[in-house]
Amino acid sequence: xxxxxxxxxxxxxxxxxxxxxxxxxxxxxxxxxxxxxxxxxxxxxxxxxxxxxxxxxxxxxxxxxxxxxxxxxxxxxxxxxxxxxxxxxxxxxxxxxxxxxxxxxxxxxxxxxxxxxxxxxxxxxxxxxxxxxxxxxxxxxxxxxxxxxxxxxxxxxxxxxxxxxxxxxxxxxxxxxxxxxxxxxxxxxxxxxxxxxxxxxxxxxxxxxxxxxxxxxxxxxxxxxxxxxxxxxxxxxxxxxxxxxxxxxxxxxxxxxxxxxxxxxxxxxxxxxxxxxxxxxxxxxxxxxxxxxxxxxxxxxxxxxxxxxxxxxxxxxxxxxxxxxxxxxxxxxxxxxxxxxxxxxxxxxxxxxxxxxxxxxxxxxxxxxxxxxxxxxxxxxxxx
Amino acid sequence: xxxxxxxxxxxxxxxxxxxxxxxxxxxxxxxxxxxxxxxxxxxxxxxxxxxxxxxxxxxxxxxxxxxxxxxxxxxxxxxxxxxxxxxxxxxxxxxxxxxxxxxxxxxxxxxxxxxxxxxxxxxxxxxxxxxxxxxxxxxxxxxxxxxxxxxxxxxxxxxxxxxxxxxxxxxxxxxxxxxxxxxxxxxxxxxxxxxxxxxxxxxxxxxxxxxxxxxxxxxxxxxxxxxxxxxxxxxxxxxxxxxxxxxxxxxxxxxxxxxxxxxxxxxxxxxxxxxxxxxxxxxxxxxxxxxxxxxxxxxxxxxxxxxxxxxxxxxxxxxxxxxxxxxxxxxxxxxxxxxxxxxxxxxxxxxxxxxxxxxxxxxxxxxxxxxxxxxxxxxxxxxxxxxxxxxxxxxxxxxxxxxxxxxxxxxxxxxxxxxxxxxxxxxxxxxxxxxxxxxxxxxxxxxxxxxxxxxxxxxxxxxxxxxxxxxxxxxxxxxxxxxxxxxxxxxxxxxxxxxxxxxxxxxxxxxxxxxxxxxxxxxxxxxxxxxxxxxxxxxxxxxxxxxxxxxxxxxxxxxxxxxxxxxxxxxxxxxxxxxxxxxxxxxxxxxxxx
Numbered sequence: 016x017x018x019x020x021x022x023x024x025x026x027x028x029x030x031x032x033x034x035x036x037x038x039x040x041x042x043x044x045x046x047x048x049x050x051x052x053x054x055x056x057x058x059x060x061x062x063x064x065x066x067x068x069x070x071x072x073x074x075x076x077x078x079x080x081x082x083x084x085x086x087x088x089x090x091x092x093x094x095x096x097x098x099x100x101x102x103x104x105x106x107x108x109x110x111x112x113x114x115x116x117x118x119x120x121x122x123x124x125x126x127x128x129x130x131x132x133x134x135x136x137x138x139x140x141x142x143x144x145x146x147x148x149x150x151x152x153x154x155x156x157x158x159x160x161x162x163x164x165x166x167x168x169x170x171x172x173x174x175x176x177x178x179x180x181x182x183x184x185x186x187x188x189x190x191x192x193x194x195x196x197x198x199x200x201x202x203x204x205x206x207x208x209x210x211x212x213x214x215x216x217x218x219x220x221x222x223x224x225x226x227x228x229x230x231x232x233x234x235x236x237x238x239x240x241x242x243x244x245x246x247x248x249x250x251x252x253x254x255x256x257x258x259x260x261x262x263x264x265x266x267x268x269x270x271x272x273x274x275x276x277x278x279x280x281x282x283x284x285x286x287x288x289x290x291x292x293x294x295x296x297x298x299x300x301x302x303x304x305x306x307x308x309x310x311x312x313x314x315x316x317x318x319x320x321x322x323x324x325x326x327x328x329x330x331x332x333x334x335x336x337x338x339x340x341x342x343x344x345x346x347x348x349x350x351x352x353x354x355x356x357x358x359x360x361x362x363x364x365x366x367x368x369x370x371x372x373x374x375x376x377x378x379x380x381x382x383x384x385x386x387x388x389x390x391x392x393x394x395x396x397x398x399x
Numbered sequence: 400x401x402x403x404x405x406x407x408x409x410x411x412x413x414x415x416x417x418x419x420x421x422x423x424x425x426x427x428x429x430x431x432x433x434x435x436x437x438x439x440x441x442x443x444x445x446x447x448x449x450x451x452x453x454x455x456x457x458x459x460x461x462x463x464x465x466x467x468x469x470x471x472x473x474x475x476x477x478x479x480x481x482x483x484x485x486x487x488x489x490x491x492x493x494x495x496x497x498x499x500x501x502x503x504x505x506x507x508x509x510x511x512x513x514x515x516x517x518x519x520x521x522x523x524x525x526x527x528x529x530x531x532x533x534x535x536x537x538x539x540x541x542x543x544x545x546x547x548x549x550x551x552x553x554x555x556x557x558x559x560x561x562x563x564x565x566x567x568x569x570x571x572x573x574x575x576x577x578x579x580x581x582x583x584x585x586x587x588x589x590x591x592x593x594x595x596x597x598x599x600x601x602x603x604x605x606x607x608x609x610x611x612x613x614x615x616x617x618x619x620x621x622x623x624x625x626x627x628x629x630x631x632x633x634x635x636x637x638x639x640x641x642x643x644x645x646x647x648x649x650x651x652x653x654x655x656x657x658x659x660x661x662x663x664x665x666x667x668x669x670x671x672x673x674x675x676x677x678x679x680x681x682x683x684x685x686x687x688x689x690x691x692x693x694x695x696x697x698x699x700x701x702x703x704x705x706x707x708x709x710x711x712x713x714x715x716x717x718x719x720x721x722x723x724x725x726x727x728x729x730x731x732x733x734x735x736x737x738x739x740x741x742x743x744x745x746x747x748x749x750x751x752x753x754x755x756x757x758x759x760x761x762x763x764x765x766x767x768x769x770x771x772x773x774x775x776x777x778x779x780x781x782x783x784x785x786x787x788x789x790x791x792x793x794x795x796x797x798x799x800x801x802x803x804x805x806x807x808x809x810x811x812x813x814x815x816x817x818x819x820x821x822x823x824x825x826x827x828x829x830x831x832x833x834x835x836x837x838x839x840x841x842x843x844x845x846x847x848x849x850x851x852x853x854x855x856x857x858x859x860x861x862x863x864x865x866x867x868x869x870x871x872x873x874x875x876x877x878x879x880x881x882x883x884x885x886x887x888x889x890x891x892x893x894x895x896x897x898x899x900x901x902x903x904x905x906x907x908x909x910x911x912x913x914x915x916x917x918x919x920x921x922x923x924x925x926x927x928x929x930x931x932x933x934x935x936x937x938x939x940x941x942x943x944x945x946x947x948x949x950x951x952x953x954x955x956x957x958x959x960x961x962x963x964x965x966x967x968x969x970x971x972x973x974x975x976x977x978x979x980x981x982x983x984x985x986x987x988x989x990x991x992x993x
Contacts, residue, residue: 030618043610044610095609096609097608098795099819101823142825
């Protein structure tokens with residue numbers, strides 16, 4: 016009748032420690048692990064399954080009231096996520112993006128680089144329906160597509176698995192509105208809209224490229240940076256610059272599987288803005304879950320994950336370009352107390368994201384199905 | 400065969416509904432739970448039993464009543480049902496439930512009648528009389544309600560004594576979960592059931608669309624609140640019911656105090672310790688292993704940091720934490736302490752559970768900050784009011800786990816909002832290939848079952864049938880001939896010959912005879928010859944014979960001709976066959992008529 020975990024004592028220990036480390040902490044168990052946490056309309060959160068076995072679910076969750084309010088209200092008994100809607104995907108979901116100003120979601124995943132479009136209509140039914148698929152030419156056998164969405168001129172999805180397959184499709188009509196002029200078949204690790212006309216593409220090997228949507232014929236402009244350590248896999252995170260600054264100044268953070276973090280200004284690419292080395296174990300899973308993201312409400316702060324069961328938060332304001340080791344200002348260790356997977360390893364953090372308004376609140380998910388929401392306490396100077 | 404399920408009374412859309420479900424299985428009627436609706440103040444709080452019968456005694460219509468656990472939304476209407484409406488049949492529940500129910504019912508009665516002055520309510524005597532009808536059961540014990548109906552209780556977790564029940568008639572069964580949870584906690588284990596493959600699993604689904612924050616984080620929140628209050632010199636009051644979470648919370652605080660080396664005193668009101676000790680002693684097997692180990696080593700409530708409370712302590716200055724009964728602040732020690740501490744904003748009261756309307760607990764949880772006490776005194780509540788929900792229910796993941804364990808053929812979910820459960824319904828249907836029903840209250844759900852009826856087949860018949868040809872194939876049912884003998888409660892399939900022998904009967908042969916009129920002026924034997932030649936020509940696949948006595952046979956069909964009594968020009972063919980012939984007679988008639 017009882018399942019006493021091997022690590023129950025340690026878990027209790029960490030819980031007591033957490034009283035000092037976090038202002039607020041919630042830990043949830045999803046039925047299946049997710050590698051996406053995406054904010055959707057009305058502060059909803061979307062997660063989706065990616066495992067090998069079929070029947071992958073896409074869930075749209077309503078966060079507990081504690082997460083919705085700006086300040087934590089006095090009496091807040093509700094601590095749970097509510098599953099508002101769910102859908103069934105017959106392929107694993109490796110990437111999920113909400114299309115702004117719509118109730119549509121776009122997903123991608125193996126075995127090819129096509130996209131699936133979903134409709135969320137929470138009012139009359141709680142089922143997320145598959146609406147259409149966006150196929151890609153010669154997409155079979157290609158790696159899964161990376162996605163970014165925007166709703167400037169119309170709801171658009173930017174997608175592609177390699178530099179030479181980068182394109183923009185209008186979500187509703189499925190019409191192709193842009194195709195990158197490149198013959199380079201470098202694999203992509205991420206892409207983003209810097210604004211409604213500018214695209215930023217990140218290759219798995221670390222190369223960054225810019226493109227202008229209005230000039231589809233011109234080749235992609237490689238953002239030349241000092242050579243980064245090779246043999247590593249890279250991913251990027253795009254953020255907003257500090258308040259009051261030039262709105263087109265957007266530092267791009269690049270993270271490698273070896274723990275190197277570089278910050279680049281896409282306008283001034285001859286040198287790094289800053290660079291540091293994170294004290295992380297080398298990514299055991301081959302950098303599948305590497306994730307770096309800027310804090311939307313905490314100047315100069317970013318978070319990284321994907322190396323182990325932790326999420327590191329760094330303050331980059333004091334960084335220089337020497338590339339020396341940096342100390343995180345906070346490390347979330349909660350996922351390490353989860354269940355170990357069948358191969359005998361501890362859980363691995365698959366993805367994390369920041370709360371759009373609450374400055375120190377993050378959501379993180381791990382390979383054991385755990386989903387944590389945490390609001391850490393800024394310790395003065397030292398690492399907690 | 401079919402099962403039908405009917406959920407009594409309103410409850411959907413409310414935060415706390417009531418459970419009262421009627422199941423009709425193979426001619427037996429069972430009532431599952433008999434809860435009070437906590438949101439209503441009038442008769443609407445009771446289920447409407449007129450659905451069962453408008454007149455006539457309920458005892459005649461129900462074979463038994465089963466109560467899953469002691470929460471009032473599952474047993475609160477029991478005395479009303481048995482004593483005021485009238486039911487004298489058996490009421491089944493587990494031993495802890497039987498011990499605890501009357502206490503809660505009496506508390507509830509006191510609040511409703513004495514505090515709120517209501518009249519149409521059950522009395523203390525009625526509670527006692529009702530409990531006399533209770534038959535207590537053990538876990539995994541098969542209880543024969545009557546010759547055909549049997550029930551069995553399974554561990555449900557949730558609260559002390561909570562059980563899931565299997566109801567079985569012959570080979571048809573229903574499992575009712577009551578409230579349950581699939582994750583163990585500090586003092587109770589997780590629900591468990593074997594692969595009993597019921598025709599129907601009725602599961603609560605209040606939290607089906609919820610992903611619950613872990614127990615640990617709720618505890619953390621609790622500790623944080625207590626710690627913060629004590630740090631600023633405030634006092635924390637935790638009203639508890641003796642058998643609820645008190646034990647768990649104590650263990651938690653004790654661990655925390657030890658680890659953090661805290662000095663503020665923690666107290667336990669004595670009434671609490673005695674009662675709780677008593678019940679835990681009785682029902683130790685219902686708690687989880689950790690508690691059992693602790694209990695064996697020492698008295699449950701012997702803590703290093705937690706001491707017995709004395710009312711004088713409430714006036715001591717400085718921080719402290721006190722656990723006191725009753726849980727809803729409606730009387731007694733917890734209310735006394737509350738009155739002393741309510742005026743200071745440094746203090747805190749943490750309500751650990753749901754409070755019945757009319758209690759101080761309910762009022763302050765609803766936001767009331769000025770309370771009218773005895774003698775028209777107004778009490779201003781400046782202390783912080785917090786609510787901690789520790790109740791353990793199954794979420795979607797838990798429901799899936801239970802379905803996986805029990806392997807039911809159909810699933811029925813109660814207490815959810817059907818519109819918002821389409822996804823869960825599809826999920827269950829897809830993963831387990833079963834039907835999932837979500838009836839509204841007041842709706843009857845009929846579920847068709849395929850009961851398997853075991854029949855003994857005689858060896859001789861079996862040999863004969865298998866000798867004929869191919870081996871039996873599950874996908875292609877084979878047609879066989881036999882005689883079904885139903886005697887006493889057994890079914891036997893034997894060959895017709897053996898059946899006749901056993902019953903001492905002789906076999907009869909049925910022959911059907913039909914007249915066909917033919918216009919033919921010739922003599923009879925000439926008509927017969929004509930018919931014979933014709934049939935021989937057209938029925939080449941069949942054996943057509945002309946017998947010496949003037950009759951024709953086509954296989955086993957006999958044809959004779961006679962002259963029509965009144966008209967010499969018409970001949971009457973008598974066509975006679977046994978019942979086994981079939982198609983042949985159709986072909987024959989076609990040809991004869993042509």
